[in-house]
Amino acid sequence: MSFEDAPIDAASAERLARSGLELRLVDRTDQAAFDAWLQADNRGFHDPADDPAGLAEVRAHQPSRRTTGVYDPQGLIDEPVGTTQSWVAPLTVPGGAAVPLWSIASVTVAPTHRRRGIARALLESELRTAAADGQPIAGLTASEATLYGRYGFGVATFGETTEIETARVRWTGPDAPGRTRFADPAALLPEALAIIDRLRAVQPGAIAYDDFKVGLAIGLYGRDRARVRAVRYADAAGVPQGFAAYSLSPDPRDFTKHTVTVRALLGATDEATAALWRFLLELDLVATVRAADRPVDEVVNWQLGDLRAARRTRADRLWLRILDLPVALEARRYAAPAAVVLEVDDPLGFAAGRFLLEVGPDGTGRVQPLAGEAPRGAASVALPIAELSAIYLGGVAPVTLARAGRIAELTPGAALVLERAFAAERAPWMTLEF
Ligand SMILES: CC(C)(COP(=O)(O)OP(=O)(O)OC[C@H]1O[C@@H](n2cnc3c(N)ncnc32)[C@H](O)[C@@H]1OP(=O)(O)O)[C@@H](O)C(=O)NCCC(=O)NCCS
Incomplete structure (x- = not known):
């Protein structure tokens, strides 16, 4: 039995049943049920609803996920009033080994049903299911830092939103001997996955990603894919060692002051990471490069020639819960x-x-x-x-x-x-x- 079919947690199901609610696994091959679940998830995060093409894309590409819904039989529509998804992905730990991480996402509760214990029932259900499945550790990212400590999660990694004023940069890093070139996202995908895996081997806190997740990051899938540009760096021997995906937004008053928003910038080597940063920082008609959730020991900060060229804001990122x-x-x-x-x-x-x-x-x-x-x-x-x-x-x-x-x-x-x-x-x- 795969984790996707692990039985529903009896304790949470009983607790919810006492409030007239049903805890159910969602069959992702049941189109109507899965679409309704996806729209509830969108609503929970205040995202726009998906159009039929967007729903079809998720259905076609999202890999194996244990998908849970809480249903109100008194409700007027078929959408669940609570959602979660979980899957198992390797998490790199110090020293380079990996532990299986019971990864939890899409924790939402409908605003019509908030503060009735649905989130607690869902979280406890995830943790009991993971433990019963023999998983050593669970993890998630949080929309608010106040939610998950009560279930035993602690913040284990941080990310920094970095905003670099390009006019102040005087590159002091090494010159990269390889080449940065634009890449078609479909052709880039397998290379990006390989680069992520090589980086993962040396980066504590890194997890493995599926094709869909990486495809979303590099502009192969997703609502805003037309805005995404992707580049790849190959070293002097021609081996792909890093990639970046970004979008540009203009300053309506000054065409020379675009902002670059980085969606991904990952190198299997420090050389590749530096080369990709330098490419973005030296783009013409750009005043600011903004990247969210970068490492707290970001190497590029020491290559800008002006430490204050980058403004950085730290926030909690991966929350872990040892089981x-x-x-x-x-x-x-x-x-x-x-x-x-x-x-x-x-x-x-x-x-x-x-x-x-x-x-x-x-x-x-x-x-x-x-x-x-x-x-x-x-x-x-x-x-x-x-x-x-x-x-x-x-x-x-x-x-x-x-x-x-x-x-x-x-x-x-x-x-x-x-x-x-x-x-x-x-x-x-x-x-x-x-
Ligand atoms: C956050 C959210 C999941 C809470 O759901 P809920 O069903 O109202 O939560 P519960 O009634 O089960 O409450 C569980 C506990 O969390 C606390 N809690 C709930 N929402 C909270 C919030 N926004 N801030 C602080 N504490 C909160 C409750 O007080 C309760 O505490 P207790 O069990 O120690 O008494 C829900 O409001 C939501 O869907 N928000 C939008 C999506 C989101 O932010 N998801 C989390 C992202 S990973």
Whole structure:
């Protein structure tokens, strides 16, 4: 059985039934039912409704997704009043290995049915289904940062919206020996997927994407595809190493001041990333290049020749929720040897308990439940599962969380021991939209 057909969660179904609502899996091959679900999802995010061609495109190209709806039999239309979708995608962890991520998206509740516990029933249902399916960790992105901590999610990666004033840039990065050329999105798609996979191998926080998602980013699909331009960078040997997709909007008062909005800019090598940035920054008739959700350790900031040419605003990006603590913690590599006792509080029960994490000299971690005394010399902390999930990829500092009162040090200096062990080789970054 694939994750898509995992049975509906009985506890949430019963809870919703008590309010006269039905929790159901949506058959994506049932056109009317799936279209109605898609329109409910659009409405939930205040997006325009899809026209028939837009619906047909999603139906034709969206890959396997577990699609859930909450239905009100008293409703006047067939659209669900609550939606979620989930799927499993590999998430790169520090050291380069991948863990399967139970990815959750399209969490919406109709404004007519808000604050009646539908979102809670849907989220708990996702987490119980993922745990029952043996998945070690769940993740999502949030429209509001106040929603998901209550279910044990913590923010594990950040993104920066970067706005660069091109007139201030004096390129100081290396000259790229390869070539940047415009690319037809259909021809670019397989190359883009390969580039994403190579980047993913070295980038903690990166997840794998399907053809549809990448096709949307590069202008192959989607409502606004006509506005998207795509370029690809090939190195001196002719090997494609990076791609970018962007759109341009004019300043109505001054044709020399267009704004470039970057939809994707990904390089498998630093050379490719720098070359693509430089291409965009040196476009004629452009005053501003704007890119959302860039890495917090964006290399280009050190290649602009003027640190203040870029204005950056940081926001939470990937929220993680550890479900199977030993599997999740043993999947990643650690930066320093450590012996740490973790007293984990998990209100939903999946990962609660007392565990000993031991990191060997080679950076591998071993985790076991701890019943008795902590070994002599072990550091010891108490923390909620949301905080452990937040520090998991090395993108949030345990010392900061201890200073904020969100991690309790049971032995002095324990947060610093965690921080040194959990550090990642690069700031964790989710490379594209979820
Ligand atoms: C956000 C949304 C999913 C909440 O749905 P809902 O069914 O009204 O939520 P529930 O009644 O199940 O409430 C669950 C909990 O979240 C809290 N909550 C709900 N919406 C909230 C909000 N906007 N801000 C802060 N807390 C919120 C509730 O107080 C409740 O807390 P508790 O269980 O600890 O008492 C819904 O308003 C929505 O669809 N918004 C637009 C789409 C969206 O933003 N989706 C999330 C993106 S990933």
